[in-house]
Amino acid sequence: MRLLWNRFRADRSAVFGAVVAGLLVLLAITAPLLTALEGQDTTSFHNDLVDSARGGVPLGGFGGISPQHWFGVEPQTGRDLFARIAEGAQVSLLVAICATLVEVLLGVAVGLLAGLSGKLVDALLSRVTDIAIAFPVTVFSLALLAIVPETFPRPLLVAVVIGVFGWGGTARITRAQALSLRTRDFVAAARLSGASGWRVARREILPGLAAPVITYGALLLPTNLIAEAGLSFLGVGVRPPTSSWGQMLSSATTWFRSDPVYVLLPAFMVFLTVLSFTLFGEGVRIALDPRSTRLSRKAA
Amino acid sequence: MSDVVSVRDLTIDFRTEGGTLRAVDGLSFQLGAGRALGIVGESGSGKSATALALLGLHRGTNATVDGHVEVLGTELNAATDEQVRRLRGSRIAMVFQDPLSALDPFFSVGDQIAEVYRAHTNASRRAARARAVQVLDRVGIAEAARRVDAFPHEFSGGMRQRALIAMALSCQPQVLVADEPTTALDVTVQAQILDLIHELRTETGMALLLVTHDLAVAAGNVDEVLVMQGGHAVERGPAESVLTEPSQGYTRDLVASIPRLDAPRDRPARESPAEPLMRVLDVHQHFRIGSRLTGAKLHAVDGVSLDVLRGEALGVVGESGSGKTTLARMMVRLLTPTSGQILFEGNEISAMPERRLRALRGDLQMVFQDPVSSLNPRRTIGDSIADPLRVRGESDEKVLRRKVQQLLEQVGLDPERFDRYPHEFSGGQRQRVGIARALVLRPKLLVCDEPVSALDVSTQAQVIRLLAQLRTEFDLTLVFVAHDLAVVRQVSDRVVVMRSGQVVESGETDELYGNPTHPYTKSLLAAVPVLDPELARQRRAERGKV
């Protein structure tokens, strides 16, 4: 563990990624606190801060940025943008991280099972994976989000829905990797020691999956962040008045000429998340690989 | 000056994150036109690094080359990239160790040869292709005109090595650098390739720099030998004198550790008659190749019967693809035989379900050929060795650690390296780890599938000594698979010879080696390189006649 940390620490861009990602998570966690500090909240309308006759553009420059409203206000409603960005961090990160977790867990489970079982199970699971990949997510999401009762917490549901339809890629990668790993002699050696299939999967195959899965997962995270936006766009994402970056982005399309700040803020947040998590994931992947020679042990 | 290659004070440093590593340290030598120089030495002694330096292949890598390397009048360290490029392939060519990976799998063999030819001449496509056919034909590829469009994977290892030599020949270079050109090949094929190089050399008069860790290979093919150790030249002189009467201690050790067909064997006489520990009765292993519909089958093991007697060491030899590994894997039931029976201590195990088999697993263990693939790169070696114990319910980490460390000591490893990862070990050390893992459950039968073929001679000798020692220590019955007849002879009491999935001959070791009956066994024995250059010449002449 310590070794891992040392390795990781030596990678400057990974540390940058980790720090930014950490700050984003911190922003999400302390959103209510920071908003209170600003003296605003996420839902209050400010009719006096927007120009009703001009469609509701914020009054004042740069989207209405002022000491009271650090990031300006939302067009039409005049709601505080800082508060909404911070709350959006909460929702978007929760959704994206949970969805990615669901995808990775499901994908690894199915991929492992397919890769390590007999031909029949493999063929069956591979077809199921094909379907999962092929299935038009919109159809599923719209249908499912409509079916599930209103009482189920929405962000969680959105995460699950995205996750449940996005595991195909991970499963495929896992399966391929498992297929290649299982021909290695160390797997044969483990079998010779009398280890059960489950033990072999857990102790011999699983560690070898970390690298490709983490790399892929780091790409999934931003994809999910944007998928949440897509669902918001279709009206089945997180429910208003709760904000999410995706929702802000999709409602921002019409504003990008008259209030560019409104578009740039969430876009920048998404960019930051994508960048930081990709770098972070890459760093973890490298650090996890004992062969990486970033930091050689002089004591050896 | 008639030296085609002249090296003075060559120093090669590799920059790694752990600091600089000096691979070659102040090396000097000359190679005269038409002469052959052998560079020998153990793994890591800097042989390859030196060879690569002759073609300037360290340019643009993490290596720093100091000193003077002059090839055919060009000072490589001062030359421009373009000058070096022109030199490569046309005037000095190189043949690499692994014919499997040295050719680009995506292009046909002819394509690759023609490409090289065109890189150095103004030849048209057509002419280049003709040249490719010509050189392929020259290196003995049958029906070269047809095979010129074949892809590397459609060639056998020997053919691939020939193709690579053909590529080297295409521009008629004056110097050929061959870095372990035959290490990956069977003895019979090795002999053919070495003969070919020899023939070409006498024909074209090119100088040869032969890098090898196999002193016997050097013996028959070079005029002069340079022995390297730790980046230094230890000894240098005519092949005859260096190999037959080495002056340096290191060279003497090296020569001594070479397994020889003619070395005396001091095996303790077995108390006979021993009852069989394992009986293999007419087993077959068929692999399906191609689709289910076309249904072609490969009989990898085709009706093998043999007994493994309790306490003995049984050698299994045969060339690549003869079914040795497949047989070995069936014996430990990593593979289920297609048909036939395997009895272990009287129990039929060939069709035993995995669950019941688990109880027996501890008695049947295996050491694998490839030390790289047989250890999980992401787990520490201690973890890997302790695993079989954990499976058997031992959960006290302290006990595990103690046991494993004890075992590490027994196989000659530093017990403190318990927490290290495989990549931090050398090939020989890794193989020791593999042996430790196989022994941790105190098996009755240990099947070693080419445990030393990936190792250099001195390490090989160590591992073989280790196995012999452990055999008595652990009261082991050993099945020892190898393609190297000399190694098998050293280790085993009895030997079976395999070919195309079948046993062609078997018998007591001394008897079989002294008096082979099957022609295949004879040809195998004839192809083994010998250390005496004079004898090697004789052998070559005999082979030439056949």
Place this chain on the structure above:
Amino acid sequence: MLGYVVRRLLGAIAVMLAMSAVVYVLFYLMPANPAQLVCGPKTCTADRLAMVEHSLGLDEPLYVQYWHFLSGLVVGRDFSSGPSVLHCPAPCLGYSFQYTEPVLDKILEALPVSLSIVIGAALLWLTFGIGAGVLSALRRGRWLDHAVNVVVLGGFAVPAFITSLLLLMVFCVYLQWLPFPSYVPFDEDPLGWAQNLVLPWIVLALVQLPPYVRLSRSGVLETLTEDHIRTARAYGLTERRVIGRHALRGALSPLITVAAADIAAVLTASMLTETAFGLPGLGRLMVQSVNQIDLPMVVGMTLLIGFVIVLCNAIADVLYAVVDRRVRVA
């Protein structure tokens, strides 16, 4: 080869059937009633709704509806249109509630648009993705490598609907270099076709780019360490040839599989792009059909997607075997 084709076909059929069944069940569970939508916003009394349901066959149990659908695939179906009976010939995917046209016709109409978008975009993202990947591999650890990383991620992070509008603004409004995209069939006016589609291509390519950059980067890095590259260098091939011919070939062949899967998926997943540019492709058709609960349409498109996915995978397999001769299609 024959066995391969047969197995692939069977696989395709299995996948398609499973997908259509799932869609049927999902839509059955959805609260919205397609008949209600067809019936109209203000006009639907209960008995009128029942009539519409009957005429659409929605009053039958789920399994009967599904059975009709399956048999329609094999023998075709007849639909009442009022005065006459409409016949939907053999591979009948159904009759759209909303378009009152056979589903297959609608799909075949939208297909060229989607194909045009996807093919062009794929060319872009493949060339640029691979180009950037190779470049950053050759300059690994230097600023160019990082720059490529940031730019690619940036393009990825901004959602397609925003990039589309931005590009429209710049190229169609301010610079007026390009017409506002609308679909012009290739065989009518190849140049117009390209001019109209260039922006959608760019947008879609930006979204697809990152995996290709990464894969080709790591692929090149990996192949460069391989022995045959050293051989190529040792035989005096120019660096351009070494990289351009030998390193690339090995690094890129695994991308074939990825690209095939992506192209198949994007064919219907490009709805954001299609919507933003108002192009009548499959993605938009899909969203519209889902929104209008046009069940036959959705099922038909799902089947198509299943087919395309399996087809693309098969093509990738064959192509892979052609590029890498060690692999045999089996």
Place this chain on the structure above:
Amino acid sequence: GGTRTAGGAFDPNTCQGGTLRILNQKDAGSHLDPARLYTSGGGNIPSLLFRTLTTRNRAGGAEGAKVVPDLATDTGQANADATVWTYHLRDGLKFEDGTPITSQDVKYGIERSFAAELPGGAPYLHDWLVEAEDYQGPYKQPAGIPAIETPDARTIVFHLNSPHGDFPYLATATQFAPVPKAKDTGADYEKHPISSGPYKIDSYQKGKSLTLVRNENWSRQVDGNRLACPDRIEGSYGLDAAVINQRISTGSGEDANAVTTDTDLGPSELAQLDSNPELAKRVAKGGFPYTYYLAFDTTKAPFDNQKVREAFTYAVDRQSVVNAAGGSSLAYPATTFLPNNKSMGYQAFDYFPAGQNGDPAKAKQLLAEAGFPNGITVTLAHRSDNSNGDGPAIATAVQDAYKKAGITVNLQSVDAESYPQTVGNPATQPQVSIQGWGADWPSGGPFLVPIFDGRQYIASGGNFNTAHLNDPAVNAEIDQINKITDPAQAAQRWGALDAELGKKAVDVPLYHSTSLRLFGKNVRNAFVSDWTGVYDLSAVSVK
């Protein structure tokens, strides 16, 4: 009001020529079949193809809210109690193929709209015609509907089961367009409906494009309403709203001839209007009569309590609502149910004056009086998207305002497609919901009757009387007004009824929408009438 023209003087006699381009988000009506279209006054694009017995007057402002004869020679002759309506067709009417248009064709067109295969049209005929409930259309019952008589080829008589002075308005609907029986292909008819109007279909790809060319068998001699200036009309559907506005405002190339029939200005154009007079000149402002309101079931607690309903009315912040609806250019606050249209009988009133931003104090006080001193919690249903004006934007505006009055609002988002179903079925009707109601013709009748007439309450679904109001006095007044055939007189009474209903606070009017449409640089005569609220395609010219 209406913007007259842009550029030089418009002369109807020289306006012909050129190609008009329509840039739309959606197809013109989901089905281009006169039986299936649900339009107000015959629609904008459909009206280019389908002539009806009567039609809306093609004139700007209030004049445009009048009914004028189209196929018929007058707007209809009623009997004394307005239950029998007789029409005579003009001379020289022809379909696009040259066959003459007869009263049978009109009758057949109406009968088709009863077929289950062709659903979607307006419901009125079904309810109004004598013994029409069981009629299932000409395919199942070729004998036809007895309530419509065609004594000769030019006369058609309608028998209604109750008085409907509004009938001439109804006769503007596309169901009153003639359909030649020989050309009827049922559900397929929409692919090429036979034109009776100034244009015929050249090509039509549903949801994608529509090209209209001149109908040679139409002329201004037989049609006094449509100018039909462009020679050709090309429509593209499926465009993004922002793109449409951008294209028309930029107006490069062919876009100079462009109009839209379904896209209002977006924020980026609104923001430019002040600084760009050229653009401001090309905006047509109007309002299709439409009202958004909060609906609740007045028979259930707590909304059976007038005080609670009043509190909900006081608490609403209409400025927030208007902003959420797109700002003061696209919406204006509503205190009445009827929109501000003279023809509908609008009378200004505000019985619960709360100013622009609501009166939370008053609301709190009323709630306390009603027995909710600690506030109240309700669930507000809204459509899941904003495109219909009853989506989350409005809901969150209401929610925020109500918070100040101690009303806690839980939002319930209902998926867009099932929203009308959910709200229209008393079994699933949400506690409070955002509703919108528009005019099928510019009269108080279709605006007030479905919402407030107790006999219109439908327990089985498809109900619009969400208040479950069944006030005998209201019902009686409706019956009385229905007998009036003079629009002006009827309007007066409808307005009074609206005011009466307002006092009961059976709903909370939120806002009325207005429309603000751009038209291309070359487009002339883009006037706006009070009926449609948008410019009329049959009148515009690109020359």
